[in-house]
Amino acid sequence: MTTLTTDPPRNGLSPLERAYARLGVVLITPTILVFLLVIVYPLLAALYLSVFQIYTPTLQGGFVGADNYIELLTGKAFWSSLRVTIVWTVGTLTLQIVAGVGIALLLHQNIWFRSLARSLVLFPYFLSTVVAVLVWKWLFNDLYGALNQGLMQLGIIDMPLDWLGSMPNAMIGVILVGAWKYFPFVVIAVLARLQTIPENLYEAARIDGAGPIARFWDVTLPQLRSILTVIILLRAIWDFKEFDLLYLLTGGGPVTSTQTLSLLVYQEAFGLNQMGQAAAYSVGMMLVMLVFMVLYIRQTKEKA
Amino acid sequence: MKLVRPVLLNLITWSLVLLISFPLLWMIVTSLKPQTELFRIPPTWVPETVTFEHYWRLLSETPFLRYFRNSVVLASTTTVFVVGLGTLGAYSLVRFRYRGRETLAMLVLFTYLLPSVVLIIPLYLMMVSLGLSNTLFSLILAHTTFALPYALWLLRSFMEGIPVDLENAALVDGASRMGAFRDVIFPQLLPGIISTALFTFILSWNEYLYALVLVNSDAVSPLTTGVMSMLISAFNIEWSLLMAASVMMSLPLIVVFAFLQSYLTSGFGAGGVKG
Amino acid sequence: MANVIFKDVHKRFGSFVALEKLDLDIHDGEFVALLGPSGCGKSTTLRMLAGLEFPTSGEIRIGDRVINDLAPGKRDIAMVFQSYALYPHMTVGENIAYPLKKRGIKGKARAEAVQKAAELLQLEALLDRKPKQLSGGQQQRVALGRALVRDPQVFLLDEPLSNLDAKLRSYMRAELIELHARLGKTMVYVTHDQLEAMTMANRIAVMHGGRVQQFDTPDAIYNRPANRFVAGFIGTPPMNQIDGTAEGDHIVISGHRIPFNRADFVDSLADGPVVLGVRPEFVAIGSGDGLPATVRLAENTGHETIVTLELPDQTRISARVEAARKLDVGQKVALRFDPAAIHLFEASENGTRLNLDETPAAVIPMRAK
Structure with a gap:
């Protein structure tokens, strides 16, 4: 029942809707930033660290590839x-x-x-x-x-x-x-x-x-x-x-x-x-x- | 026959309840016994002499009060930070439409279930390189990893319980989105916010692992690691003192239980255990 | 001037088409009902007018202002919600005062306006109560009070009576009619209840499947339904629709020939399949000559009896007869239709009506007593 030919010149969202969406994004941004800092980054870092050998007290070490996973x-x-x-x-x-x-x-x-x-x-x-x-x-x-x-x-x-x-x-x-x-x-x-x-x-x-x-x-x-x-x-x-x-x-x-x-x-x-x-x-x-x-x-x- | 059944039921239930709460009763009993009475065989189930000397020693001779203050600062700051972010975030997730919103909500749920040990190693490295190790601030940041997803998830569920038409009515009556949030949504969400804040506070108050890894200076230790160190460092384990510390450490919880228990129960309904 | 105009408005939610080519011209001061089954698009229409939804395309105007992109609060409208949406933490007085507060009306002016609205709706004694302490009817009044306190150009009402019990509903209907007469404001009223629409509205827009089927006076909607949907939606029981075939100046139904006056219908009416429509009050039940039928059910409501009849092709139709009439289930009868009351529709699923509108249908009384 939809006829796309009758579609309007104006496509998509109204300015007010867009302003609402922007406000929504603004409100969630601080949360996203904190998430990136304390969860996403550490999660990726954990993956990264898992292919290294690192000695905790000095934090020195080198790349070992899949060795840790083989172990x-x-x-x-x-x-x-x-x-x-x-x-x-x-x-x-x-x-x-x-x-x-x-x-x-x-x-x-x-x-x-x-x-x-x-x-x-x-x-x-x-x-x-x-x-x-x-x-x-x-x-x-x-x-x-x-x-x-x-x-x-x-x-x-x-x-x-x-x-x-x-x-x-x-x-x-x-x-x-x-x-x-x-x-x-x-x-x-x-x-x-x-x-x-x-x-x-x-x-x-x-x-x-x-x-x-x-x-x-x-x-x-x-x-x-x-x-x-x-x-x-x-x-x-x-x-x-x-x-x-x-x-x-x-x-x-x-x-x-x-x-x-x-x-x-x-x-x-x-x-x-x-x-x-x-x-x-x-x-x-x-x-x-x-x-x-x-x-x-x-x-x-x-x-x- | 009609009378026997309820009496029996009560008897069984209350014996079980007392059995379950026995460790807690024993904690209080032990904390009130003088040292000499502690090592009697068989133990005195009701103390012969009641003394508050352990509480006095705890407050005057141990760093307990410092740990307590650290824990208060840590848990309150985490709570304010997380509930503030979470309230705005939940409003956004529930009442706004933009791309990626659903994915984000699922991501929150995922992180809510994530084990702390996965994050602890990178977080430790991060704090060391930022020069933040051994600070309360590092613990606040670390507590955000579990408290923020938790608070967001809870608040989101509370937010969903507020009728959309209330906000719509405010909009038609002339409020802006943020105006409607302030005038209508926030007052409606307040019980949910209190409930979330209590949960977050308790989570942060009880947290042990991050404190163990990120802080090793007595000056910034919260209660969890602080009190445990009293157990380890003592030459002769003073159980009465530790039990007194345990009671004192549970004090905020006892206050919450006495006055705000309904908020805890409502938080449960919201916390993902809807069936 | 506070007329409301929808011009070529479309609304889609993703791939779902909620409204298609909506054109409405609501006059200043008019009471218009948007009527239809759930999911027909009536609420979406109202919410777009309120600024709670936004059209995918097209134009909405109030007076000479295009309001598409205006925030709800800037449209000079007031709305009563189905759930009333009273602010639970505010007293009745604060609820009513809220729209004024948001418009910067302060102090004495605000207090007086609230007082006036409260008087109008007999809420003076309740101003300090919280919504939770009120009955459903009282809450309804508060919602009305909050709407009319600031004298908007257009009132929007979204099924405002559907949460009330039957008695209170008919009372509030009368109240609303009176209120409309007193205020003389444009009102747009969404309902699924045809009784509300028929009794209250100046004009009714019957909606179905995202389209306006007919926009006309209650009288015209009842007596000159634009198509099979409207005919089948309005009236309790609704208009009977019987498949038949047009042959010259007869309609043939199950081999039985019913005469009709060809001059009353559009020229394009050709021989072939057609749907005959007749309201239950114009179905006469007799014996002997007529469309043969079997009585299946007779429901006596006290002042009339609604009879369900089965035609030879198993189509079921209803008839309205006087309460005293005795009919047995299984009884064979013969039906005759008042020729002046016959409607013909195209045989398609939602076929348009083929009567010429000068036909006497207009003078047919709404209820044959």
Whole structure:
């Protein structure tokens, strides 16, 4: 139905529209400049650095081509860290989701002092990782830690456990603390979604004879599916790149058994002073993450 | 039977809630115990004597107050900078039409997910060559890398919640675009701005990695690295003192939780977890 | 002079054509309704007049000013939005005062103008409230007050009544008609509700698919629809349209011959396929001689009955009969159409009407009682 022949001599935007577009560009320009300076430039620099060998203290070194990447592919460090990262991510994420959905379902019920309970549950998420780690280090303390003492009083163990200094306890420990710190994120998101599920869906299910468990599987869970996809993707990305918590709790130890990719990059750059190699590791890590990122961005785009 | 179920539900829920908050309660309990009571086996679950000596020592004998001041300066400056840029940027991304706008929005989302360790090495080199290492300014710039995408993303989502017709009405009533922004959009966005500012402040307040790499002078250390250094440097780890420091460090958070919690929850809705 | 002229206006969004060759000449002081289904381009037309959208080509004028490139605030217009778009953080008084504030009107002059508008709309008691504390009807009034406070040349109203309940809507319709009479200002009113358009407007522009189908008085739109779209859009139920064939001075439908007066129609009407249009009130249901049909549904609304009938070729048409008339579903009947009330259209999808406009159609009452 469009006939381009009737088109006007005046083509495109009106002066006012153009002025608006200009204003829009002016408003975003400071943001773009800061982005270029602190994100785009460093990102490109990381790619550039990854083909050099650089000694951190002196910042001297030379071009080595693909050597760093060959080391990444053929050496043990990257793959072992990738495995650790996956174990950590899957472990802590699973706990976060299970605990998060469970607690959200409980907090959605009409319990006493509900808002206080919610506040208490949310608090760890906003807590500084440094504080969380200090508290848990004290809890994990082998001699005087409340965890060992409590478990001994309850008769679950007879001897204090070495929580962070041996395997697999160290991995279990960080996974536990990670879950404790980050599951409130799942709680908030799921609670918000739960509140939007129409009550008449449950009534309909009840009329159809569904018990509480059937109602959860047939009504609640399908309604939560889309939000859970988003949460899992987002948390997977964030857990995958987590640095503070692992670095502060175990420093990657014992030896390298909890050294995730983030820690590997840091260790390579500032422990072993090999900046170029570290940059290559970080690029490798980003490529792995890109899969999740694309999935998440696609999911978000669908919503929009 | 009718009464048993809710009681049981409450019992289960509250035991779990208390279990989850036990580490925090233990932190407070420990910070109030005298040193001698700390190393009892079995531990005293409720302190026999309550003392504030650790808090006093923390403030008078350690550089805690200096770290605290650094953190306040760092987090506030980052917040003002990022929220200021982000508000204008979000207005532009949501309410203006120009080429590249969609791509830009996706780029923001991408950077929002980017791992810090990728940027840390080039940023470190950049700060060294600019002569900015060991300054709070370098940390402010570094915190922008995660805070700006985050704030933009949040504000963008808040901005989308404001009806377009409100702005249109202001335009018809005689306002310019920026006039409509000032008179109508900004007041409507204010809760979103507060929410974003709180999130940004907390993010910046809690950040550890950049502080670890970019700052190694005690004079400019923020709380995160400062308090950790107290753990490492002490010959004998003084857990009570560290727990007191932890409580003090969480003070801004406690204030936010007590008075502004609804802003935190609304920020969640906007922060990309819409399902 | 505040007439509004759209001259050869086109609007495209990317490759989507929202408006094509829009020509409208709205007179000073006239109340014009833009009527059509959603997506027909009526809102785009209004928003271009407001300066919220910009034409791809063509010219828009208010009085003797070309306003294409003027900012909305400089066009001397006021607009009432479907959502009312009241500023939530301002009181009612501040809302109404805002357009004056933006025009640099201060102090006493501003206060007096707000007072006057508030009186006109009975809002004096509400001036210190926030919009959230008002009912839908009150919010609607505030939106009107904000529009008329500064005495613009043209009022733009974008479905202003669609968020009100039925009772309040008919009350506000009367209010708006009265307001228009009192102010004597040009008003452009967008609606999808034909009742609003028919009862309020001096003239109606019926729009469809980005084009104005007909721009005329309510009477003409109803009695002399320009084409099949207008005929099928206006009226509840709308005009029946039946495929037939013209043969001399008869229309043949399913083998049945209906006579018509050839002199009432344009010369170009040739033998061949044609669409016969007849309003439900001119369909007489009887027995014996006539177009055979089967009763499918009879809906008694209290003061009349709307009958749905099926023709032999399965076309469904409706008829309006008195409420007392008893008709059974499945009953076979014979239909006769008032020859003076017959419209003929070209057989194409949106065929134009072929009646000569001097035909008695104009004297046909809008509702046969």
